[in-house]
Amino acid sequence: MEKNLTFREFLVTRLIQASGYSAIVFVALIFFFLLREGLPTLSEVDISSLLSIRWYPIEDYFGILPLISGSLIVTLGAALIAVPFGIGTAVYISEIAPRWMREILKPLVELLGGLPSVVLGFLGILVVSPFLRIFLDLPTGLTAFTGSLLLGGIAVPTIVSVAEDALDSVPRAYREGAWALGATRWQTIWRVTLPAARSGVLTAVMLGVGRAIGETMTVMMVTGNAPVLALKLGSLFSPVRTMTATIAAEMGEVANGSTHYHVLFLIGIVLFVISLIVNIIASSVVFRARKRAERILS
Amino acid sequence: MKRLFSQNRHTIQRLGFTAITLIAVVTVLPIIGTVIFILIKGGSAISWDFLSGFPHDGMRAGGILPAIIGTLYLTIGTAIFSVPLGIAAAIYLAEYAKDNQWTRLIRLAIINLAGIPSVVYGLFGLGLFVLFLQFGTSILAASLTLSIMTLPVIISTAEEALRSVPQSFRTVSISLGATRWQTIRRIVLKEALPGILTGVILGLERAAGETAPILFTGAAFFLPRLPNSPFDATMALPYHLFVISTQVPEMPIQIQYGTALVLLVFVLTMNLIATVIRSRARARRQW
Numbered sequence: 239m240e241k242n243l244t245f246r247e248f249l250v251t252r253l254i255q256a257s258g259y260s261a262i263v264f265v266a267l268i269f270f271f272l273l274r275e276g277l278p279t280l281s282e283v284d285i286s287s288l289l290s291i292r293w294y295p296i297e298d299y300f301g302i303l304p305l306i307s308g309s310l311i312v313t314l315g316a317a318l319i320a321v322p323f324g325i326g327t328a329v330y331i332s333e334i335a336p337r338w339m340r341e342i343l344k345p346l347v348e349l350l351g352g353l354p355s356v357v358l359g360f361l362g363i364l365v366v367s368p369f370l371r372i373f374l375d376l377p378t379g380l381t382a383f384t385g386s387l388l389l390g391g392i393a394v395p396t397i398v399s400v401a402e403d404a405l406d407s408v409p410r411a412y413r414e415g416a417w418a419l420g421a422t423r424w425q426t427i428w429r430v431t432l433p434a435a436r437s438g439v440l441t442a443v444m445l446g447v448g449r450a451i452g453e454t455m456t457v458m459m460v461t462g463n464a465p466v467l468a469l470k471l472g473s474l475f476s477p478v479r480t481m482t483a484t485i486a487a488e489m490g491e492v493a494n495g496s497t498h499y500h501v502l503f504l505i506g507i508v509l510f511v512i513s514l515i516v517n518i519i520a521s522s523v524v525f526r527a528r529k530r531a532e533r534i535l536s
Numbered sequence: 537m538k539r540l541f542s543q544n545r546h547t548i549q550r551l552g553f554t555a556i557t558l559i560a561v562v563t564v565l566p567i568i569g570t571v572i573f574i575l576i577k578g579g580s581a582i583s584w585d586f587l588s589g590f591p592h593d594g595m596r597a598g599g600i601l602p603a604i605i606g607t608l609y610l611t612i613g614t615a616i617f618s619v620p621l622g623i624a625a626a627i628y629l630a631e632y633a634k635d636n637q638w639t640r641l642i643r644l645a646i647i648n649l650a651g652i653p654s655v656v657y658g659l660f661g662l663g664l665f666v667l668f669l670q671f672g673t674s675i676l677a678a679s680l681t682l683s684i685m686t687l688p689v690i691i692s693t694a695e696e697a698l699r700s701v702p703q704s705f706r707t708v709s710i711s712l713g714a715t716r717w718q719t720i721r722r723i724v725l726k727e728a729l730p731g732i733l734t735g736v737i738l739g740l741e742r743a744a745g746e747t748a749p750i751l752f753t754g755a756a757f758f759l760p761r762l763p764n765s766p767f768d769a770t771m772a773l774p775y776h777l778f779v780i781s782t783q784v785p786e787m788p789i790q791i792q793y794g795t796a797l798v799l800l801v802f803v804l805t806m807n808l809i810a811t812v813i814r815s816r817a818r819a820r821r822q823w
Contacts, residue, residue, distance in 0.1 A: 243715065250717045251632065257621050258628025259638075261645040261691070264684050268652065271663035326559030334553055335560070343564060345811050350567045352738070352807045353800070354745030356774045360781045360796050361570060364789075394563060424549035445651070452653025454748040455774075459782060482655045482748070489659070489752050494667065506659040510652060517651040521644060 272510055276503030283497060288504075293465035293479075295488065295498045302505060304465040308382070308478035309451055311468045312461060315386025316393055316450040321443055323390070324397025328442070331398070332405035333427050344402075351395030359459030362388045367460055374475065380462035382478040388456045393446035400445055404438020405431060437523040448516040451482075452509060458483035481505045571804070574796050581794025595758060595784055600795055605762055606675075606770035607744055607802065610754070613679025613766070614686055614743045619736055621683075622690030626732070629691070630698035631720055650688035654748040657685045661753035676766040678754025685749055686739040693735025697728040730817030737810040745803045747774040757783075773799040 279288070283300050290301035331343050366387060367379030408431050416426040432439065462477025465484070485502050492499045589599025633639040661681030671677040701724050709719040725732075747755075756769040757779060763770045777795045780787045 247715050247717050254624050254628045254632060257624030258633060258642060260621060260625060261642055261649060261687065264687070265645045265648050267664065268656070268660045268684075271660050271668070272656070275659070275663045323559055323563045326556050327563045330556045330560035334556055343560070346564055346567055348811075349571075349804070349807055352741050352745070352803055353567075353570070354747070354774050354803060356745070356747045356778050357574070357796050357800060358570075360777055360792065361573075363781055364792075365573075391566065398563075422545050422549045424552045425545070427552075448651050452651070452656070454653065454655040455778060459778070482653055485655050485659065486748055486751055489662070503659055503663070506656050509656050513651045513653060513656075514648055517648045518644065521647045 269510065272503055272507045276500060276507045279497070279500040279504045282500060288501075291467045293484070295492075295501070298497070300497070300501045302481070302501070302508075304467045305479060305481045305484050305505065306508070307468045307473075308461070308465070309480040309482070311473055311478060312382050312385045312389060312457055312480055313447060313451045315383060315474055316389035317443075317447050319386060319390030320393035320397055320446055320450065324394045324442070324446060325401055325439060327394070328398045328401035328405060328439075329427060329432070332402050333423070333431060344399075347395050347398045350391065351399070355392060355453060355455040356459075358388050358391060359456040362456060362460035376475055378462060378477060380460055380477055381475050382461055382468065383474045385457045385461040385478075385480075386474070388460060389450045389453055392453055392456065393450045396449050397442045397446035400442035401435070401439045404435040404442065407438070408434045441520045441523050444516055444520040448513055448520070451516075452513055454482040454486050458486050463487065481509055485509075571800065574793065574800050578793035578795075578797025578800075581790040582797065586791075586794055587798070590760070591758065595780055596786065596788055596791070600773070600776060600791075600798065602759055602762055603771040603773045603776040603795070604798065604802075607773040607799075609675050609763065609770055610679055610682060610750065610772055611740055611744045613675055614682040615736070615740055616683075617680060618683035618686040618690055618739065618743075622687050622736070622739070623694050623732060625687070625691045626694035626698055627720060627725075630695045631716075631724065646688045646691055649684070650692075652685075654685065654746055655751075657681055657749040658751050658753060660684075661749060666753055672767060673752065673754050673756075673769045674767045675754055675763060675770050678750040678770075678772075679766075681749045681753045682743040682746060685746070686743045689739035689742060690735050693738065694728070694732045697731025697735065698724060700731065701727045730813050734810045734814045734817075737806050737813070741803050741806040741810070744806065745774055745799065747772075747778055750775060773802065 279300075288300055288302055290299070291303050292299040292301045293304050327343075327347065331340050331347075335343060362384060363380075367381075367384050369379070370376065370381070370384055370387075371379030412430050412434055413426050416430045417423070421429070457480045461479065461483065463479045463483060464477035465479045466473075466476070468474075468476075468478045485505055488498070489502050492502065586599045587604065588601050590601060592598040629639070629642065633642070658681065661677055665671045665677035665680050666673055669677075671680075705723050705727065706719055709723045710716070714722070750772060754769055755772050755775040757771075759769070759771055773795065777792070777799055780795060781792050
């Protein structure tokens, strides 16, 4: 009986430990399979033609620059919208709103985070893009800007919840100190609370932008899918195509093992590496650890 | 002069607060607007036939039953893989892991899993499950892909729930002669259950609404019958909404809004259940 119990304990502990390490295994597996299917590209297509500005796979033009520029311009637009609104809302929820309001707003913002991206894309096609076409007098409503607007909506919940967490973890004593010195609540927010939560707010912005650059369905549905190089600010109001949308739209139609198939995986590697960099930088801001320590102290 | 200055400060504060409040309103109103808009527009499409019928006439008429059932299958499939694995990983991190390099690496891996774009999960699922392991485009391949995507949400919320159980509970249980695993199973897990459940539901909610990871791993454009094994492809609500709003010409707008509504209700119900469990557990907590 005694021995049996120890053995079970041993087995369960090992199983739990293996599950703990599984996350590392999965990241490695994902990277391995992307490499396995994506690296053959490099022997099939010249680097110079990969870095050209023409994406037209049917005639073997695999220039990925238009796709990268498309992703960048849509994401940049989304960040310009999501950062002020996200941080503003976080400040409102954490510093200004009365308690009952906070209890309503937090679940509401979380709800936006839970809305399927395909539903946002659907509304983008039927409501937002016709509206923008008429309102801004454009030839088509399916533009990078439409994508930015909706992606902003996708990035906002991430920014709000992480930034709100960061603001909330600033010890109350900091604020009280500022008030005691005669600062108004407004001055306290800008000169004490926000600077103290700086690293967490930065993490929030990075994670939000990271979500925006990886978003697929919404951008595929509303950005018009034209693979043209977008370098001017005016490109924001013309159709573009992102890396994610290209993979989603074309992977269904390519033959497994063809050059086109390998190039799509290569684009996947680019996306994977971007998300890796964003997340490593965001998590190296040691904000969680500090937060716990300060909670204990205050 | 001094009074003027301080009046000025308070005017700035009033203006600032108004601006921030406006920003919050502009952020939140579209969320409520979106939900109400779809409820109103889609409401008239909902009927028993719509919910229980098969699509016909090139999906321009009939119901969306196979898509509803497909999404249910995928959600259940995802739960089967991700819930035990996610909770076990959370137990490891909260109860066993020491604070060393390996644990930091695990945490970094979880954060990265959470940040990988959904379409990249689709590529991975295609490479590993569909082609390498030869599951084909199937419910199994799609569920496995979705469950890896769901893992980070489940792990991090479950870990937080486990950590919030006071240390004294463990100390007392161990001092009464229970082993570590007995303590975790009978005491810690039981106390942390509502928090874990909230995380599980929020994770599955995300999986149910995702389209990109199932595009090339298990989603079917149209099927005349329901899938009858895990190795069949399936229709799914999010993919169906994508198809009928972009790929099918002259699609009746009613059916599109109706499908969006069913998907939204599916996801919002899960969200609501999670919120209720969390707030009830918080209210009841005695420590």
